[in-house]
Amino acid sequence: MTESSSGEPIAPFDPTADDHEYLATAAGGLAPLVARELEGFGALDLREDRAGIHFRADLATLYRCLLGSRVASRILLPLARFDEPDGDACYVASRTLHWPALFGLNATFAVDVTGKSSHIGHTHFAGVRVKDGIADAFRDATGERPDVDAADPDVRVLLQLQGRQAQVSLDLGNGGLHRRGYRGSGGDAPLRENLAAALLMRAGWPEHLETHPDAQFLDPFCGSGTLVIEAALMATHTAPGLLREGFRPHGWSGHDAGLWDRCVAEARDAVRAWDGPALLGSDRDRGAVAA
Numbered sequence: 562m563t564e565s566s567s568g569e570p571i572a573p574f575d576p577t578a579d580d581h582e583y584l585a586t587a588a589g590g591l592a593p594l595v596a597r598e599l600e601g602f603g604a605l606d607l608r609e610d611r612a613g614i615h616f617r618a619d620l621a622t623l624y625r626c627l628l629g630s631r632v633a634s635r636i637l638l639p640l641a642r643f644d645e646p647d648g649d650a651c652y653v654a655s656r657t658l659h660w661p662a663l664f665g666l667n668a669t670f671a672v673d674v675t676g677k678s679s680h681i682g683h684t685h686f687a688g689v690r691v692k693d694g695i696a697d698a699f700r701d702a703t704g705e706r707p708d709v710d711a712a713d714p715d716v717r718v719l720l721q722l723q724g725r726q727a728q729v730s731l732d733l734g735n736g737g738l739h740r741r742g743y744r745g746s747g748g749d750a751p752l753r754e755n756l757a758a759a760l761l762m763r764a765g766w767p768e769h770l771e772t773h774p775d776a777q778f779l780d781p782f783c784g785s786g787t788l789v790i791e792a793a794l795m796a797t798h799t800a801p802g803l804l805r806e807g808f809r810p811h812g813w814s815g816h817d818a819g820l821w822d823r824c825v826a827e828a829r830d831a832v833r834a835w836d837g838p839a840l841l842g843s844d845r846d847r848g849a850v851a852a
């Protein structure tokens with residue numbers, strides 16, 4: 562077990578295990594919606610704390626969550642938790658992990674940082690220390706280190722700073738899951754895609770669709786149309802992950818490309834044509850509508 566000075570220790574990733582514990586993060590107040598989604602995909606042993614919703618899942622269930630969750634912010638494989646996250650602690654926590662078991666030398670990686678801590682002046686610096694720990698752990702084990710690709714990495718590592726505590730994880734969705742891929746330039750104040758989905762769920766749109774096959778939808782201040790698009794994705798049972806071009810956790814050694822393809826095919830099969838009335842949006846800002 563990887564010992565941590567706060568919370569439960571995290572077991573090292575075991576690629577031969579049938580299931581693992583993952584963590585879904587959610588924007589404030591949205592954890593119950595995310596938990597309901599995860600349960601619907603078959604996730605087990607859900608437990609919520611300030612970091613998000615911890616759950617157990619086999620690989621197929623994890624893939625269904627990654628492809629299908631409309632509300633989760635990120636889905637993570639937690640690797641280490643530690644206290645007092647100054648630069649040295651970030652380096653040590655990262656350096657002591659067995660990174661070569663998580664991804665190969667040929668995979669590029671990047672480190673994202675979220676949150677803040679009084680122990681760290683610049684979050685960018687904390688990310689650099691985690692990156693140094695990864696590079697040195699690889700050098701020790703193999704004599705070489707993988708390259709960094711900040712823009713489009715094969716593997717994304719996330720450092721979450723939460724006051725006096727911190728956590729290092731693999732970010733299996735390779736960034737925020739709200740980035741569905743349909744957003745161009747989003748107008749003045751575009752709503753985050755997963756927040757729009759959460760609003761629609763709270764408003765009962767998915768249930769309304771079941772009871773009213775002729776459901777009507779109008780957003781008269783639609784901006785670039787996030788609510789209308791999310792409403793349409795729900796009406797057509799389209800998993801949001803299907804829209805993300807090239808989306809798959811391919812750099813991670815736990816990834817099973819064949820199983821991923823089967824889960825994508827299953828999600829595609831679930832898509833239904835919408836034969837109800839048009840889902841409508843309008844706005845006085847032509848630029849936003851064009852976007």
Ligand SMILES: C[S@@+](CC[C@H](N)C(=O)[O-])C[C@H]1O[C@@H](n2cnc3c(N)ncnc32)[C@H](O)[C@@H]1O
Pocket residue numbers: 747748750751752753781782783784785786787788843844845846849
């Ligand atoms: C916060 S934005 C909506 C953002 C949108 N939900 C999205 O995700 O892009 C509010 C929108 O209301 C529109 N709006 C404000 N007053 C309006 C009016 N009287 N008639 C039509 N649209 C209006 C603005 O042009 C703006 O696009």
